[in-house]
Amino acid sequence: MRTPRVSVVSPRISGLRTCRAWLEARPQAADAVLALALLLLGLPQLYLEDLPRGLDVYYAETDLRHLVVIVAMTMMLAFRRTRPLAALCVIVAGWVVLTVWHYPPSIPDFAAYLVAVYSVAAHRGLAISALGGLVALVALNGFLVAFPGELGIMSFMTDNALVIGLWVLGRNLRLRRAYFAELEDRAARLERARGTDARAARVEERSRIARELHDVVAHHVSVMTVQAGAARRILDRHPAGAREAMTTIEEVGRTALSEMRRIVGVLRTERDESAGGELAPQPGLGDLGELLDHVRDTGLSVQLWVEGEARTPSPGVDVAAFRLIQEALTNTLKHAGPQARAWVRLRYTGADLTVEIEDDGRGTATIMADNGDRPGHGLVGMYERVALYGGELRIGPRVGGGFGVRARFPLEA
Known part of the structure; x- marks a missing residue:
């Protein structure tokens, strides 16, 4: 007996996953954590770094x-997703205040400014993001012009390129x-x-199957009616003939009940009255030779094998098996390629009929590519008929x- 594998996740990794999930569910809290991190990393610079001479x-x-x-400037990043333009304007206003009060630039305020520029472009439409970008460029160039030191053209170009980038x-x-959301x-x-x-x-397939079986069931009822009338007329003068007629009625009645029992469970829609022209008797395995001749006329090489003692299946199974072979050969014609070969096997046993249709073409990749690994309407019809x-x-x-x-069809009802 195999021992099931048990995956062990360390409490540290589990805690990190929980924290990440909590932050993803609360984006504003995640932005507040980002703002606090910028403060903790940048504030020591105000006290440790000496100003140039x-x-x-x-x-x-x-x-x-x-x-x-x-x-105040840095903590405005907590609103960088919900109010990005307002956060950028507050940060720019803070820059103006620091410049007027003659405070030196620092890492927290400049990093908050850059993050705010990115956020207004990433979380707002083109009009608002363009307005935010214009405000950011005006504020940057105003600060560079007001800077007391001498800044070369390269400083202007690199700083503006950073903001625009x-x-x-x-x-x-x-x-x-x-784009991904649309996809x-x-x-x-x-x-x-x-x-x-x-x-x-x-x-649609179930309705069509019901129409195909309509003539079969109607035929059975007609035979039963005729046999019952004949048995009534000869009952007194020919009892043996009457018993034979009653036996025929019993057999045909059982077959009809079997067909009705199969279709009542799956028929959910009313029969299309406009399809009265489609009520002609449907082909069966007896017409298989004509079908294979038509397929061979298209250039596809098809061989037929019959194994076991052939038995006459019920009319419904006869139609279903024929349609299954027809649909499978149609798929072979469409997908297998011009050099493909096909084989049809009918295997009879005492209890069931097995139908096999195979080809040696390239149909596997083609069918899967066409259907996206999901059954198409033809395959849905196959499943419905067999079921x-x-x-x-x-x-x-x-x-x-x-x-x-x-496919395997039981021959007994």
Whole structure:
């Protein structure tokens, strides 16, 4: 007996996954954590880094007022997804205040400014994101012009390129998210449509099967009526003939009841009265030779083998087996390729009839590519026909290449 594998996840990894899931469910809390991280990483720079010579006279030393403004600017990142333009405007306003009060630039306020530029482009439409980008560029260039030191053209170019690059990155990610969301929505719509089509195909196939069996059941009832009338007329003068007629009525009645019992469980729609022209008797296995001749005329090589002692199946099974072979050979013609060969086998036993249709073409890859690994309407019809008579159906690739269909129909009701 095999021992089941047990996966062990360390408490540390489990805790990280729980924390990540919690943050993904609360994006504003995740943004607040990002803002706190920027503060913790950037605030020591205000006290540890010395100003360049010449700027120490212009800039004021860090005090409580300076810290309050920087904390307010950085914590606005907690609203970078819900209110990105407002967060960017507050951060820009904080820049103006720090410049007017002669406080030196720092890592937290500049990082918050860059994150806000990216956020307004990534989480808002083109009009609002373009307005936010314009505000960001005006504020950056105003700060660079007001900077007390001498800045070369390269500083202007690199700083502006950084801001524009972050804005473009945010726009591209927004468009990419929208594209993937559209793909997911389209896939969901196609999945719903595929399910609707499959249900419609089943309903249509069941209705068509009922129409095919209509003539069979009507024929049985007609035979029973004629035999009953004959038995009534000869009952007194020819009892043996009457008993023979009653035996025939019993056999035909059982067959008719068996057919009715099969179709009542699956028929869910009213018969289409406009399809009265389709009520002609349907072909059966006796017409298989003509079908194979038609297929050979198309150029497909088809061989037929019959194993066991041939028995006459019930009319419904006869129609279902014929239609199954017809559909399988049609798929072979469409998908197997011009050099393919096909084989049809009928195997009779005492209890059932096995029908096998195989080919050696390239149908496996073609059918799967066409149907996306899901059954099409033809395959749905095969399953419905076989299930209607309590049979079993297997459809799939064949060992050595090609495609195979194998169905087993019980011969007894």
